[in-house]
Amino acid sequence: MKAKNILALAKSTAERIYFEKLIDAFSELFTISIADNYQDKHVYDGLFCFERQELDIPQLLFSFEEKKDCVLAEPHHFSETQKTIALTQQLTSFYHHMETHFLDYLPYRVAFYDASGAVAYDNHKPSNPFELADNATALDGWLKDQLDSTEKGQLHLPLAQSAFSAILMDSYYKVISPNEDKGYVEIVQDIKPLLEAYLADSAQALVGWSDVTSGASIASDDLDL
16 A cells, blocks of 8 residues: 555644644655645645635545544544544545546446445446446345345346437346355446457357347348447
């Protein structure tokens, strides 16, 4: 795990003292520099600040009072176990928010779910090109039951389409190891290029391209999909 380069903006002595306590405590996650203003000549992965900045960079907001979407900055974080755990979870979540994964660049949804069905990773892409990007939610109970009850641990669901430029399949896989269930994977994929490649290789064409999920195939010397 590579530490992220963070600028902590401190406008007061109290803010500076608080951020100084984070430097050593979370050095595995962040390399924290403290300043009273943003410096363009340095490259930062993110900001810690008590006021949102008009900057195009990931920001984690802190507050000395309880506020929505802010990390509560209080000295007892470092002496009380539960508060230390809560702070660690918030900072770790921010770290992963800044982490770019190659799956983030795929056009459709890829999500990993833990053994309970909770979202462990989501590339924040839609399951349908006609939808806006959306976050994955916990795995539906009926999907989990289906995957747990089938021998192969797979489920493939065609997605309704409004155009024939893509044939989307929402696939779910159960991930297991010799000793335990690891969780589940969801992958949305356009299978039209796969069908085209297979049919071209086997010299076949689909009968009724508009009904690709049920149409039969025929031999063809002139494949035009």
